[in-house]
Structure formats: C-alpha cells, structure tokens
Amino acid sequence: MSLRKPHELHQRRFGxxxxxxxxxxxxxVIVFSLTVVKVSRGDFLLPTGEVQQ
Incomplete structure (x- = not known):
C-alpha cells in the first residue's frame, strides 16, 4: 500500500x-421548488365545471 501524492490530473478532475x-x-433544487409552488397554488386542479363524476 503506497501513500503517494495524487497526480495533478486527479485534482483537476475532482474540481x-x-x-x-x-x-x-x-x-x-430549482425544479423541486417550482414543482412545490405549482402544486401548492392549485394549478393542477380541474375547473369546477369540468369535474367528471
């Protein structure tokens, strides 16, 4: 098991x-927050005249 210093290429790749x-x-985070706002505003509800029973 060697304890060599990581090569410069690995440091750039990590960055x-x-x-x-x-x-x-x-x-x-942006997509999740937009989804939460859209659902909480009620945009996914059907208008009352178009509700099927």
Missing part, C-alpha cells in the same frame, strides 16, 4: 466533478 455536482444539485 470539474465537484462543479458539475453542484450545478446538478442546483438544477434539482
């Missing part, structure tokens, strides 16, 4: 992966 992960997490 890129971290940036991508944060971007995707931000996108997920």
């Amino acid at each position: 890129r992966n971290l940036g991508l992960a944060l971007t995707l997490a931000g996108f997920i």
Whole structure:
C-alpha cells in the first residue's frame, strides 16, 4: 500500500466533478421548488365545471 501524492490530473478532475455536482444539485433544487409552488397554488386542479363524476 503506497501513500503517494495524487497526480495533478486527479485534482483537476475532482474540481470539474465537484462543479458539475453542484450545478446538478442546483438544477434539482430549482425544479423541486417550482414543482412545490405549482402544486401548492392549485394549478393542477380541474375547473369546477369540468369535474367528471
């Protein structure tokens, strides 16, 4: 088991992966919050005249 210093390529790759992960997490938060707002406003309800029984 060697304790070598990580290569510079791995450090750059980690930085890129971290940036991508944060971007995707931000996108997920935006989509989730828009969904919660849309559902809580009642936009998914049918108008009262079109309710099927």
